[in-house]
């Protein structure tokens with residue numbers, strides 16, 4: 001069959017399985033309300049957890065930096081793209097997270113491609129939680145190390161995998177806060193298991209960084225840990241920080257290895273100065289103001305109480321990611337469309353992003369949501 005026809009047939013199949021994905025064009029910043037198809041709707045599917053993505057002081061930092069340093073860095077980090085702002089941000093991240101050193105990546109996806117491929121070789125072992133984010137799974141596909149996966153959050157199963165092998169080096173990767181479920185990995189147990197088995201632990205805290213922990217450092221801080229010794233932290237700057245980019249923080253020996261050998265760091269243009277300045281400003285705000293995370297936590301609790309009063313079935317997530325598991329794709333999609341008609345943006349997440357039979361409405365909360373917004377959502381969900 002000609003290639004074109006084959007693709008068209010695949011498209012028809014995808015549509016009849018309710019798996020066809022469409023691009024929704026938003027015509028506004030990612031605030032609590034967004035403009036979709038000429039209509040303002042309440043936004044319950046953004047990773048802008050702390051409502052910083054359209055915040056005046058971040059915009060001012062990005063604008064000033066752009067005026068001073070231009071729109072592009074026009075070179076990779078190791079050529080001439082690494083400027084004072086990148087150096088400052090790396091230092092700020094290292095200090096804030098309690099790490100010896102940090103390295104910037106253009107996206108969290110690229111950071112996840114970089115770490116296993118750079119730190120592991122053919123004779124090594126990579127083990128992962130089954131529900132890890134797609135970018136971690138793809139990092140595993142790129143690496144030459146042997147890949148094994150363990151049942152979600154099952155640190156005893158992870159330990160068995162670590163004990164069963166004679167590999168030279170072992171790396172365990174887990175989401176800190178799971179992106180589609182909102183639950184938090186048992187990091188203290190995973191760290192202990194890794195330590196006892198001479199393995200390195202990498203925590204991808206894309207959804208915990210800025211949100212949880214006493215100072216907002218994330219799920220490691222909430223577990224009483226730091227990115228030192230056998231622990232590495234990967235964070236994104238595009239979610240709670242309202243900016244763009246990512247970092248890996250840890251002991252200098254690992255970060256230096258990434259600078260020397262990580263292809264997704266070396267062979268790409270350094271982040272634009274505007275987003276780097278916005279990221280630094282966001283981290284300064286995390287350090288000096290706690291009201292955003294407190295208000296967010298309060299919104300999470302308010303949503304959970306209201307949903308439970310209306311007998312909506314929730315998972316036991318305590319983070320801004322509050323999924324409602326629907327099951328089949330058709331129903332999840334229909335509910336999402338109905339919610340949009342009623343003025344709520346809540347996207348249906350379907351396989352392969354989540355396991356088959358576990359399609360869901362992934363509700364995310366942010367600091368700027370009001371109790372009235374949440375009441376309206378719960379009311380619409382109940383109906």
Ligand SMILES: Cc1ncc(COP(=O)(O)O)c(C=O)c1O
Nearest residue numbers: 107108109133135179206236238
């Ligand atoms: C757990 C996790 N890791 C990594 C990423 C990728 O980050 P980025 O959007 O910066 O590529 C995401 C993004 O959505 C994520 O949820």
